[in-house]
Amino acid sequence: MSKKTSFVAGAAIAASLLLTGWGLRADEFTKADQERWEKEYQSVVKEGRELWTSPTLGTNGVACAQCHPNAANTHPETYPKFQKQLGRVIALREMINWCIQQPLEGKPLALDDKRMVALEAYVAWERRGVALAPGKH
């Protein structure tokens, strides 16, 4: 084996060890990490609750919470589901946009808008503990 070949072989081994994460520890998290992530999530839930109860999503002063106190009657555990009025299977965020456009007379959010994520985070939090029931009407 030439010097050059052995160098290349050595580098390849080192690279493969690096790629397989040798010497590093995968996602070994601490209680402090969990607390931080929960805090991050709750801050988005809070943002969602603020949007839910504020008139800023629409143009006529109406807020989501006017018809859906505590996000009740939104049934996030049933989505995606067939929405008979639209004639297809939709995600919860599409129904949220429908509400923003109709009763709130507003403009729909982009489906990955961080406000949309916040609204979904809030709706899910209010529905915590309920078993998934995809497709249920």
Add this chain to the structure above:
Amino acid sequence: MTAPNRRDFLKGAGTLAAASALPLSLVELAFADAAQNFTFAYISDAHIQHIGGTKFVRNWDRGLIRAVAETNLLTPKPDFVMFGGDLAQLGTKEELDHGAEMLAKLNFKTHCVMGEHDYYLDLGEYWSKLFGPQWYSFDHKGVHFVVLNSVLTYDDWTFKRWPTAEQRMLEMAGLDNPNGSPFMVGEKQREWLKKDLEKVDKNTPLLVFSHSPLQKIYKGWNFWTEDADEVQALLKPFAKANVVYGHVHQIQYNQIGNISFNSVMATAWPWPYPQSYAQAEQHLPKLTVPMNRADPFFERDATGWQFIDVNTGRVAMKFNLYNNTNRTVAFNPATGRPEDVQFQDPARQIPPQAHY
């Protein structure tokens, strides 16, 4: 024979439209003295909401306009109309004036009940200018009627907690707002009620109108009156005591001892039943067969107004439900409680009545 003129034609068309939309044939007269028979209409929770300038939320306007128009078409004519509170959304002059203008189109004497959305901006001052006292009683054809302001709360909350009247109104307007405060009739009004009822024969049918339920259902959304037990104690001596309340935007009914409870629908929008809030501990009366789950694609679905007859001294509540099958909840003398005439038997209940 002359050809029908345009006015006659329109009159006929109007009657036809009314006959097809309203369950008018359901009215049964039961008193021996026919002159004493009467009915009245009940409209509630219009939540007229001001956007700015001359603009109001169209959806809520339409609900009240429709209820008023249909009530005016009733045959036989109701003796009077009750408006059950929450005429406004945030208690402003603009909202109360706009609502009062719509109610003024009713062809009948109208009595009003105070709602929290009417009250907490100026503590009912402007409302009282438009509609009169916040609690009162009247007698009509052998029935004693009482109207209460049941949306008062602790003085600390009302007078000390909020820097501005506007903020106080906003805090109370959020149904699920944890900064809210429980509704109550209060000692002063209970004293008045006690005195008012003293002079009434205990066999006289009694109808009490309040905005909040005079029973405890779910505190988190103020489907609740803090001193409900004390008020019920005052109604207990009456053989035929009935309470009719708004606020809940849904069909509820219950029987506690000799007191029958009936809620009325909103003209603005429906509210979820408390059991559909997964984190709630609540006590929806077991007797209640819920209204159908709302179809949001029909904006008037799960809203409506009521046509009530009290010919038995008890309430027979006929719900005119826009975009849905009408329902009747009437006192059943055989069982001694209000029952839905069609759906009370669990075997006859339908999937849309399941709320989760």
